[in-house]
Amino acid sequence: MNLAGYEIGKFYDEMFEDDGRPRAPVRPLVKKIESLSPGELANRQQAADRALVQAGITFNVYGESAGLEKVLPFDLVPRMVTATEWETIEKGLKQRIHALNLFIDDIYNDRRIIKDRAVPPEIITSSKGFRTQCVGLHPPRGLWCHITGTDLVRHSDGQIYVLEDNLRCPSGVSYVLENRRLMKSLFPEVFDASKIRPVSNYPIHLRDMLEYLAPDGGGTPRVVLLTPGVYNSAYFEHSFLAQQMGVELVQGSDLVVFDGFVWMRTTKGFEHVDVIYRRVDDDFLDPEAFRADSMLGVPGLMEVYKAGHVALANAPGTGVADDKVVYAYVPRIIKYYLGEDIILPNVPTYICAEADGLAYVLEHLPELVVKAANESGGYGMLIGPHATAAECAEFARRIKADPRNYIAQPTLSLSRVPTLVNGALEGRHVDLRPYILYGKDIFVLPGGLTRVALKKGSLVVNSSQGGGTKDTWVLASDVGTAEQSQTQGPMTASGGRT
Amino acid sequence: MLSRVAESIYWMSRYVERAENVARFVDVNLNLMLDTPTADQQWQPLVNITGDHADFAKRHGGVASSENVIQFLTFDRENPNSIISCLRAARENARSVREIISSEMWLQLNTFYLMVNSAASSGKGFESPHNFFNDVKMASHLFTGLTNATMTHGEAWHFGRLGLMLERADKTSRILDVKYFILLRSVAEVGTIYDDVQWVAVLRSASAFEMYRKRHGRISPTGIVEFLLLDAEFPRAVRYCLNSARDSLHAISGTPEGSDRKPAEKLLGQICSDLAHASVEEIVKAGLHEYLDTLQTNLNRASTGIYERFFATRVPESGRPAKEKAQ
Numbered sequence: 001m002n003l004a005g006y007e008i009g010k011f012y013d014e015m016f017e018d019d020g021r022p023r024a025p026v027r028p029l030v031k032k033i034e035s036l037s038p039g040e041l042a043n044r045q046q047a048a049d050r051a052l053v054q055a056g057i058t059f060n061v062y063g064e065s066a067g068l069e070k071v072l073p074f075d076l077v078p079r080m081v082t083a084t085e086w087e088t089i090e091k092g093l094k095q096r097i098h099a100l101n102l103f104i105d106d107i108y109n110d111r112r113i114i115k116d117r118a119v120p121p122e123i124i125t126s127s128k129g130f131r132t133q134c135v136g137l138h139p140p141r142g143l144w145c146h147i148t149g150t151d152l153v154r155h156s157d158g159q160i161y162v163l164e165d166n167l168r169c170p171s172g173v174s175y176v177l178e179n180r181r182l183m184k185s186l187f188p189e190v191f192d193a194s195k196i197r198p199v200s201n202y203p204i205h206l207r208d209m210l211e212y213l214a215p216d217g218g219g220t221p222r223v224v225l226l227t228p229g230v231y232n233s234a235y236f237e238h239s240f241l242a243q244q245m246g247v248e249l250v251q252g253s254d255l256v257v258f259d260g261f262v263w264m265r266t267t268k269g270f271e272h273v274d275v276i277y278r279r280v281d282d283d284f285l286d287p288e289a290f291r292a293d294s295m296l297g298v299p300g301l302m303e304v305y306k307a308g309h310v311a312l313a314n315a316p317g318t319g320v321a322d323d324k325v326v327y328a329y330v331p332r333i334i335k336y337y338l339g340e341d342i343i344l345p346n347v348p349t350y351i352c353a354e355a356d357g358l359a360y361v362l363e364h365l366p367e368l369v370v371k372a373a374n375e376s377g378g379y380g381m382l383i384g385p386h387a388t389a390a391e392c393a394e395f396a397r398r399i400k401a402d403p404r405n406y407i408a409q410p411t412l413s414l415s416r417v418p419t420l421v422n423g424a425l426e427g428r429h430v431d432l433r434p435y436i437l438y439g440k441d442i443f444v445l446p447g448g449l450t451r452v453a454l455k456k457g458s459l460v461v462n463s464s465q466g467g468g469t470k471d472t473w474v475l476a477s478d479v480g481t482a483e484q485s486q487t488q489g490p491m492t493a494s495g496g497r498t
Numbered sequence: 499m500l501s502r503v504a505e506s507i508y509w510m511s512r513y514v515e516r517a518e519n520v521a522r523f524v525d526v527n528l529n530l531m532l533d534t535p536t537a538d539q540q541w542q543p544l545v546n547i548t549g550d551h552a553d554f555a556k557r558h559g560g561v562a563s564s565e566n567v568i569q570f571l572t573f574d575r576e577n578p579n580s581i582i583s584c585l586r587a588a589r590e591n592a593r594s595v596r597e598i599i600s601s602e603m604w605l606q607l608n609t610f611y612l613m614v615n616s617a618a619s620s621g622k623g624f625e626s627p628h629n630f631f632n633d634v635k636m637a638s639h640l641f642t643g644l645t646n647a648t649m650t651h652g653e654a655w656h657f658g659r660l661g662l663m664l665e666r667a668d669k670t671s672r673i674l675d676v677k678y679f680i681l682l683r684s685v686a687e688v689g690t691i692y693d694d695v696q697w698v699a700v701l702r703s704a705s706a707f708e709m710y711r712k713r714h715g716r717i718s719p720t721g722i723v724e725f726l727l728l729d730a731e732f733p734r735a736v737r738y739c740l741n742s743a744r745d746s747l748h749a750i751s752g753t754p755e756g757s758d759r760k761p762a763e764k765l766l767g768q769i770c771s772d773l774a775h776a777s778v779e780e781i782v783k784a785g786l787h788e789y790l791d792t793l794q795t796n797l798n799r800a801s802t803g804i805y806e807r808f809f810a811t812r813v814p815e816s817g818r819p820a821k822e823k824a825q
Contacts, residue, residue, distance in 0.1 A: 054609060055601075230594050243597030254500050265501045265811040267653065267750065 012415040028193035073468030092344025129319025146313040154415040167318040174237035197446040203244035209439030213311035221274035257300030352403040446474040505809040508661035513588035518638035519669040525631035526703035600648040656746040667739035724778040762803030
């Protein structure tokens, strides 16, 4: 397959340098693709699609008839991350999660950060993710956000930025594992040549982390995964992770609270449950503590949790830090708790709740992306450069009416990766969601979900809006690859400081 | 294991077995029609076997034809016992226990469902019905084989076998009931070549023809009743099925033979022991239909007992919800 016709455009391409040469670490892959006869890549793509349908690796679509399943489109051209770059990502994510966990714990307890005026008090209590039920809570081991899926993007300046934190039961990790399994069967020879770090041990880390949270009591703790059920959009993932960890997959109706503990109904009577990896939202977790109309939860669960007789992952209430306004303060949050500068930068963010931020945003609306706090899935935002004057005016009105609810960021030009479109490779925009586990220590899975906007020119990578996925290859070492990197050397001749 | 999971595996197996049996009925009837050129087409009995005649009459009018019966039993999504509905239900159950069954089992069941689904939309079931129904039978065998070969024969597997064996016993008894009734009614044809052909068809629908020949040789109504009802070694015979179901139930509950048993086990043990001591002459003399009727009532009671014992776990008397306790 000839790659000569591939257009890089004015974007940062993850596979090619601006001048069209493949980046050093991807050369074995590019060589492989070039060696395939025309049509062969498409054949392998079809084999991958078939395997996904047959294996039932699907997600359910909300709003369409119950039980309708779709395969999340998978593109077989992977996205690569160099070892050097990954080292920075890993450090940055560990720092961020460490600080955010301290922040959440502080917010629900002493509120030192507010007393010290490092963040304004109203950003906390008006955050949609704030749960009064969690005030005064001390979760097991002081940990709140055990599982995080931070969204990263690379801008045309080559820098990787944090876009969103996703501290509430992020989904997608099952695709990371399944995509890798598929890719290994489709391109075994490239794996050999490229020295790619494995991701398959994620379930082991996940189970270790969950067991670490168990209330003391001796013996192997009983861990379960709580799912809303087969009609949930991520049901495949719930079932997959439970199977890979070797734990029971339970629904709310399988669990019952009595005598101060959580039990599950079994064919031999009731058995004790120590740790619940819950994939049910806060609001539906316990009808006695949160939404009374929830059919998915376990009545009385929060009481047992507060008494320390069961662990929940993630803890309820972590959504407070998912708020888009809180996001804007993360650099200050890191500085406050750790005394460090942020390693992996935020996208520059204008806070409409602050006077100068608001003034700037209102003046520069057509250049900015405006986001309402606490909306996800790409809904409720204004993309300035694509908006009409009327739409901008309407948003200006909304921002002035409720400045606390809005932040704005410059329009990012997401990097692209070649993607198979009608038998040829075209550049498509991607983001990257690595997964972080916080237990005894912080573990960052070397890989992650690369989401790709399959529509030409689109920047929206969400699976609900026409996004697909790619495998993400993190290199074990940049020096071991077929040829020495020409773009980055750890040693430079001109090492002087200014 | 979780009660819900046990129940899902039990029903997953029951539904796959049910789908297979429906394919058997239809396929054999198609064959039978080819061998009896002068006789009227007999499609109504098929609907009677499944026990859905009221539903059928309501939606398809009174007259049963090969087309509307095959449609009703195979591709009708509103008939909960059609092949496609059974497989949909089996797959939904499997989906909710994917982490318990082997991935081979899931893959096969999903492929099975997709195959029937595409036949429903392409019309293949009507174009080459023999191939289609054969595919259904083989897909079911493959699923059962994978279940036996890739899943640990522990509690979950025993729940699956329990469901499968109860379903198979039920269907074999229904085949016997309906066919016996119809065949004995057409007195004029007793002893004719059509009579033999019909009896052979009964055996074939249970894949029992060759094994019957080895055991009994001559084709005779009592011989066939004895073989399909009382044989302890033929895997589709009612007695064989219920013995297996009883063994699985013991394995699940861990109750030793002869000790104080719970209702479901007691009842199933009783049925098995009745079958072991029954003589076919006495059964036929007293009325096969009455005998089978009682048997099916008892099987239903056993199923209810299993449900209450294992699937509908209740909070113990001593247990109080945490909130009440705190007050």
